[in-house]
Amino acid sequence: MPRTYLITPGPTPVPPEVAEAMARPLIHHRSPDFKVLLAETLERLRRAFLTDGDVLMFAGSGTSAMESAVTNVLCPGDQVLVASAGNFGERWRKILLAYGLEPRYHGQEWGERLDPAAIAAQADGCVAVYVTHSETSTGVVHDVRSIAEALRPTGAALVVDAVSSLGGVELQTAEWGIDVVVSGSQKALMTPPGLAFASVSERAWSLAERATLPRFSLDWKTARDAQAGGGTPFTPPITLVAGLNAALGMIEAEGVDAIWARNRDLARATRAGVRALGLELFSPDDDSSSMVTAVLMPDGIDGQRVYGLLRDRFGVVLAGGQGPLRGRIIRIGHMGYMNQFDIITALSALELALIELGYSPPSPGAGAARAVEAFAGVGAAGD
């Protein structure tokens, strides 16, 4: 087996500090020790969400938190809008349909950036609008700040899936007036999967008061009341909470601004390297989207073969395409515990795999070289 490099848009590598925190002997979830751990973790989570409001924690995947943002916000028959330009936008629609809602739908091509004005134009009379922040399937980070602004006159609440973006790219939950932000532990927050979160604004709490869709283990009020008492309503994933607290400590030590800048630099160098390999970008070729870079495969080369070769021969785990993009793109992650050498590794491995599949790069080694140049700060212009 080759050494493994996880350079995916989640789950992301677990830092040793986080692994150590999770390997400590289990503490009981009703003990004073856990109460202290939980309080510190929730306080740090609020800082990562950039809100003074409630952030609730659940055992589950990011999808569990998304589901909670449907069942705790809506009543049967409510008017809602989904704005989607990728796989995770579609997930909102699927969840809403599973609960009997008939959402309005603003769909754009996969890979496009959501249009705030077009969304607002369809939101009149809606209780809530459901959107994605980082659309991991395409690499696009949607402009949820502008979407929130555009929606303000409509009175609709804004619910944002930030599973793969929170902590990795700017998201001002309170300042931008986002009512619900859902996220998960396994992306920019550098913790293994299994914990999910939802921030809840005052307006979202008002909606939760009237929401009659059924829910039990994901009920927000139950979680809030338990958290107010220093606990969780049901046995929490204790080791993951310990890991998350360590990860959030690392994030605070680095500073969220510094992390956003680091990811932007990683994405910028990735784009420069990809272009130097003679490849086309599928995700935006600018700083708007720094969580995932999606690379179009050359004609005649199946992205899934590239993905498999990278993984099996080189131990480099990137991500393939989803849905209509399957086989057409390869995705490189820039979130969590990653640095410049991960990007140089990803570009080098991608070049080696493509050469093996018959592709001739314009100048051998130029991908890695161009990335090094970008990291050295000498490649900002004219590339």
Next chain:
Amino acid sequence: MPRTYLITPGPTPVPPEVAEAMARPLIHHRSPDFKVLLAETLERLRRAFLTDGDVLMFAGSGTSAMESAVTNVLCPGDQVLVASAGNFGERWRKILLAYGLEPRYHGQEWGERLDPAAIAAQADGCVAVYVTHSETSTGVVHDVRSIAEALRPTGAALVVDAVSSLGGVELQTAEWGIDVVVSGSQKALMTPPGLAFASVSERAWSLAERATLPRFSLDWKTARDAQAGGGTPFTPPITLVAGLNAALGMIEAEGVDAIWARNRDLARATRAGVRALGLELFSPDDDSSSMVTAVLMPDGIDGQRVYGLLRDRFGVVLAGGQGPLRGRIIRIGHMGYMNQFDIITALSALELALIELGYSPPSPGAGAARAVEAFAGVGAAGD
């Protein structure tokens, strides 16, 4: 801080082998490595559940799996019965009520063993009957085998909460004809909390086909289809799956029969020690219930003070009472990674704490002594 001993009815101590498995570098959940890990874990889970049928895995607490056994089985308006004699029996009722069902209710006093004939007498026309196997709040292990037999003529499906019993005490899912068994990772399965399971019989699958209660992340068919393809529908708690696989390997190496016998011996020695301390048992004074021993506190001594003193002074974490039993009992767990020295420690600490609170045991040190005698196999008669 004193050294900590977790001798609770869950979460239970994590064996070093499990901690090591969880500390390994994260593997991607769409990788061939994870596919192998998941397949082995699910196969071992089926053996632990003693069924050849489907066992589904979810990110969540045991309560999530319970919730799935409501939403995947029922339609609005279905007749169902809850049989309850403790805190976790009540949880079934709460979940059913949250989903708009109006369950029939067979309630017995907390601490009683559920009466199979009385349950069957109320089950006519019911789609499903919801019961608890190990009622952790009272220490009683209910006789779900007899309940299943009694229910057979009624045609109602039997759904069993085995969160705190599966792997620790005999539960023959297939042979006893139990339609749904739900469990969690953090009790007898020796893994940290965060994974939940549901076994689904053929009849339960038929119910799932017609069930119209809403669900998304806990949908059984979605989980089954993903597992059939070697994966999970949503990002799974990868580290916990790795830990669970290691734990299930240990369970297989010891043998489930041997583990059931070990827990029975631990419970037997605990009861002997408790009697030698001059205390009364709240849980049954026989081999029927070997997961948790509940001990009545002497008159005038508050169980919550005992619990706190044990924890803060001696580092020995037992469990207090829940609901109407709060302050009246102390509970000692016998599940998971525990052995005779844990029991001797628990009894010794309990005696020291009670003496500090003014209690005079009939013969100092007799609790530990009697337990040692029981483990030596010389104390079976006449105690």
